[in-house]
Amino acid sequence: MNAPHMDLDEFRRAGHAVVDWIADYWTTLHQRPVTSADPPGTVAEALPGSPPATGGEPVEAFLADLDAIVLPGLTHWQHPGFFGYFPANTSGPSLLGDLVSSGLGVQGMMWATSPACTELETVMMDWLAELLDLPPRFSSTGSGGGVIQDSASSATLVATLAALHRASGGRWRGAGIDRRYRAYTSVHGHSSIEKAARIAGLGADGVRALDVDPDTQALRPDALRAAIEADLAAGDVPAIVVATIGTTSTTAIDPVAEIGAICAEYGIWLHVDAAYAGAAAVCPELRWSHAGLEYADSYCFDPHKWLLTGFDCDAFWVADRSELVEALTVLPEYMRNAASESGAVLDYRDWQVPLGRRFRALKLWFVLRWYGVEGLRAHIRSGVALAARFADHVRADDRFELAAAHPFSLVCFRLRADDDTNAELLASVNATGRAHLTHTRVAGRYILRLAVGSPQTTEAHIDETWTLLAEAADKLLTR
């Protein structure tokens, strides 16, 4: 007896229906509240307690339940009024490229397990490196190369592991953490840096969260040098520095050139995390933000944030791929094959934590071909211009102040009022369902963040959001 597999005529029919459902969702997205007001448990309670004993429902029944149960419970990240966190925007071409990946269903863990999956990825990473004008050392044609990770968190982890391999002189692979290794970043380094250090066995105590310049919120090179010297004096081993281009709180830009010179002096691995802001480097006029990158041993940015490619797609490069592979490779008999043993191919399983790999290069290929270099630049410029427009609104209202520079598409601002009032302002605007912003703290102060990324966001959405903020401020300041 065979399972009732979906036959291919039904797949075509249902597939068209799902494509149309998605197009309808995108068409009506701007009318929905950006977030759900339902309490915890609402979605779970609407679902049956057990899987159905028999199948056979048409896909239309699934789509009806998506409409009735799932959509009301979502935060709509693709909504033109979504300004929270960092953007995570996708696009039609990305979606279709990923659909092809689902349809092919191949595994790219090794070159031999699907050669085109590896080779297209290598070429796409070289294309991206050219698109961002990255240093030549990251190209696969030399000793470096790029790979798709699921996220910048995993990129930081992988960089940390390669750094430990280097800092230990190769000892770490066998012996593990048998001395105190240290990682360095600024107090505004992403939480994934501490998470990576914890995972790698350095412990939270192994991370030096360094002071920043109070004007720029960027890491202070003198603080880095002092921390390294103190650790060396204590007999600890400095392993990795993570510099950030575009911190999560305020898109601050660490001085990579100065940091890199220090790393070179002490022989410490430099990883540069440009998860969000890296995409800006597709525009020549924004490449100043990447100054000093030639010092980096590894670098990453997320096309799934601000480059129209659906999650997950973090682009990660190393200057010396052999160090990374040495750190991570494990070769059981059941994976041995002639191609790997020839040394003529890349096996991306050795560049990442998991073994299995989806064919993620397809969505990048579709995005890069659909938009072309100029199309992607236009998208970045649109985000920067919309953020600048919002910042102009803030500047024109004396009740508000900008809280940081806005070189990219994030604007940090606040009411000239106490933290609680700012928190109320945020809650009040978010409760309208027309816009969704998030917050941070800088030097202890509560700051609102507005990050632009959706291709659907226009000047009208920016202006509407500003009006909502100004009206909410009216109420808060006159009560």
Place this chain on the structure above:
Amino acid sequence: MNAPHMDLDEFRRAGHAVVDWIADYWTTLHQRPVTSADPPGTVAEALPGSPPATGGEPVEAFLADLDAIVLPGLTHWQHPGFFGYFPANTSGPSLLGDLVSSGLGVQGMMWATSPACTELETVMMDWLAELLDLPPRFSSTGSGGGVIQDSASSATLVATLAALHRASGGRWRGAGIDRRYRAYTSVHGHSSIEKAARIAGLGADGVRALDVDPDTQALRPDALRAAIEADLAAGDVPAIVVATIGTTSTTAIDPVAEIGAICAEYGIWLHVDAAYAGAAAVCPELRWSHAGLEYADSYCFDPHKWLLTGFDCDAFWVADRSELVEALTVLPEYMRNAASESGAVLDYRDWQVPLGRRFRALKLWFVLRWYGVEGLRAHIRSGVALAARFADHVRADDRFELAAAHPFSLVCFRLRADDDTNAELLASVNATGRAHLTHTRVAGRYILRLAVGSPQTTEAHIDETWTLLAEAADKLLTR
């Protein structure tokens, strides 16, 4: 100026075209060679050296290049003649559920960032736990719960981290690896166990690869006890035991109940890796393979292997979710929110390595609803029956021998000849392009592996593959 985003009419049109392209691929898949014979570099050389300056090509141009450049360079994992490694099979419903995920483009890192993404996942993991008749302690309605990981490799890593947190009495979070922790598995434990131990800072030396019973290839409990005692005597800290249900080489089944009793005696975390064979537990008649699971602190299996759900989808459960969250949580200001602080919700970012999360529960929901419990059982039974049919062919030919039991859908066999001859046999059959098998070594001997998983595989494919093997043996043995 806006980038030339794909408008929604074009998305509908192109989306239908991609769905049809996939249906055509599946329809003609059985006619293709399973693997590519092209040398390394073939695909890369066929691609332009740079991204296009401008976009604007229709998606049909991308599909034409897929046909011309990509398909000839693939190993076709969905092919009815693909019998390599373990299966990684998808299905129409999975593909459509994942397409919805791409279209929604939400982030499920926290409950607050898209409540339905978290709640549907929790419910689907409870459904799966019921489907496999897992111990009640893994249900989210108690102190446990399930989460989707990208792969069993990541599940093993996460289990290792939670185990270190427990073994250290909470010290590991801050101090990292500051003593020698040990992990235990059999010599047939998956390579990801060593990789997880290396990543976690235990080093390869921290893994005890234990002897197996020569008849069953299953871990010997007495060897485990002896290793634990030796490590304790040396002052080391036993942290985790990884038992396997269905090893990669031969689908051997470790004696989980006996191992679990030892873990309970010494207070060691027990992780059970059933990456491939876990799916078998949907069938009541195969649940004997999961005996002793009530001892496990964590358990995983891959719906993306043998349960018709596209990669990536590893289902991972813990008996005590608070230990896992304590081990992994990092809470920066920009992620603080009222729902998380209420304690009433699950934030899955704290259950995994990455921060970001795709809405992967949708594909599981579509698969479980489309097939229903009985449909999934039929799929598993079909694989077991096809493997048994193949094993009957092996038994009926005196030149061959079975190399292990075949409780699931993997058959291990060999020619009664030397290893080189067996390797030639494998290469010869794979070179036909009609079938693809891989190999392993057991007790030093070269073994061929045939793993059934594709919904398209029928008795005719099994019989054809056997004929290819028998004919190749004719040539090899008479030359």
